[in-house]
Amino acid sequence: MSSDELAPAPHDDHEILVETQEVAPTHEIHATHDLATGPAAPGVSKKDPILVADHVSRSFGGIKAVDVEHLEIPRNAITALIGPNGAGKTTLFNLLSGFDQPDSGEWSFNGRSLAGIPAWKAARRGQVRTFQLTKVLQRLTVLESMKLGATGQTGERILASVLPFLWRAQEKAIETRALDLLRKFKLYDKRADYSASLSGGQRKLLEMARALMTEPEFVLLDEPMAGVNPALVQSLLDHVIDLKSEGMTVLFVEHDMHMVRHIADWVVVMAEGRIVAEGPPREVMMDPAVVDAYLGSHLDEDIGVITGRYDEEGNRIS
């Protein structure tokens, strides 16, 4: 994929145009496309999977929200999970992160079974998630929220908590790390403010930074770009790419196909609870099944002007 392919159609909003062009050429970001052991197909096994799921299913009433035969997530790569609304992406996320329990199924993280493990234990093993609707801790300050993310804190144990000399040194180290991350995420000046005072995009940044405080191996991002203004998209994209260069594995749900193409090494497509395709972004996006089910055949075309509009006097203007 060349960088001029990334440029939006000329009628696009100027801001967005500038933003999108700033994205570095993707071929430098992407890992070599040989993450899989075989040709790209749903359920193909990976050379070095961090997460392996088998026969995971979850029904709500009569509807099978998730019915995944086999899925492997490649280690130290960015995997995008895409699909139409109601495809079961978030449900799968909830299952993998322990926030929901499946009707059946088995999956393992780093070779250890995670099925039936509560969310907080899964997080302790090194997989952290963010939420589609950002969950900021409104009446905690930004710095407090960050420090909350650190794991293995002595001071979080009830008996040790009333003896500050037991945890003061650790607290200092955590604070230093939190401030470093806040600097990186451009939230340093906000550190003493309540999280409730942050904008939507800053909340997304804070949630991601807070997740990183847990020192995860595997980061699950549920629509990290939803509701984020174009100016922040670039910075968020950079952060996601950074995660990979720091050795982490990323799985994210996203509807923004530009983002998926820019940063994903591998794309998994879900529809009606099943995995209908997976592979490197370029191949997957040309897969007719994916185009039909999700992208639509006009993905790269201008959808034209909006018609059927009337002015105040009732005359049709377009």
Next chain:
Amino acid sequence: MDWGQILNNTASFMLSAETIGFMLAALGLSIHFGYAGLLNFGMAGFMAIGAYGYAISILSFGLPWWAAMGVSMLGAIVFAVVLGIPTLRLRADYLAIVTIAAAEIVRLLFQTQLFDRWTNSADGLGGYHASFRAANPLPTGTYGLGPWTYTETGWWARVFGLLLVALAVVLVWLLMRSPWGRVLKGIREDEDAVRSLGKNVFLYKMQALIIGGVLGALGGVVIALPSAVIPQYYLPSLTFFVWTALLLGGAATIFGPVLGSMLYWMLMAFLSGVLPAMAAEGWLPISTTQAGNLRFVVVGVALMLLVAFRPQGILGNKKEMTFVK
């Protein structure tokens, strides 16, 4: 109207055993609601368990006063665990429903004829004071200042109660400035977010429920120390009086529960003096008994105004404690 008498009575309630007991219970509730976000509407149950645990241990089992207090605290721990296991996984509003029902169950169990041998059913318990009074280190006599003049037994119950309050204040302060308190506040804000960061939310909520419940039980003990234990005292309205005291002072503050309890009881004492006096003077078109009960109406309206216009209480930080999300 005898203003001197009314003001004297009002001032004396600043240091009544009931006020001091409320301080402890409200501190417990501040851990539950102010810091952990647990809507516990069953504080009366914890207070009843404290008071009855204390009285029964002394009267039926002949324990010394300090061991009886240990039994009270143990009772509160057991009640918190029994209450917490099924409900702490539920949403906050369900916890509120279950706690109010559980507190009523506790009260009715103490009131029923079935355990008359130990609880003396509806008549309640009294005459358990000897052991506590024997431990009194204060000199005998009646002394004090103005409205705060008590006998040595009166002082002993108050001094001991205030000592417990001081310990509880230090405990809450230490807990809430620690990373443990940070997790609790995080749970108050969004427990799923805290869960996603690898914290065992259920355990923290249980710990908070237990600590707050134990403080509530100690509040019940302090109230019972100079008086008697009557089941009718532990009605749900008691819970809501403690809530009023807490919200008045500030739910997510250390000294708010202490200040709130004082102001609540002084306000109640003032109104129960002033309103009947006003009725007697013919300024209110109601009987003096009706005027006396009017104080609950006034306090109820005050609570509503408080929640609407100053949800953070007198000492709270507007930004940190608000009911508007």
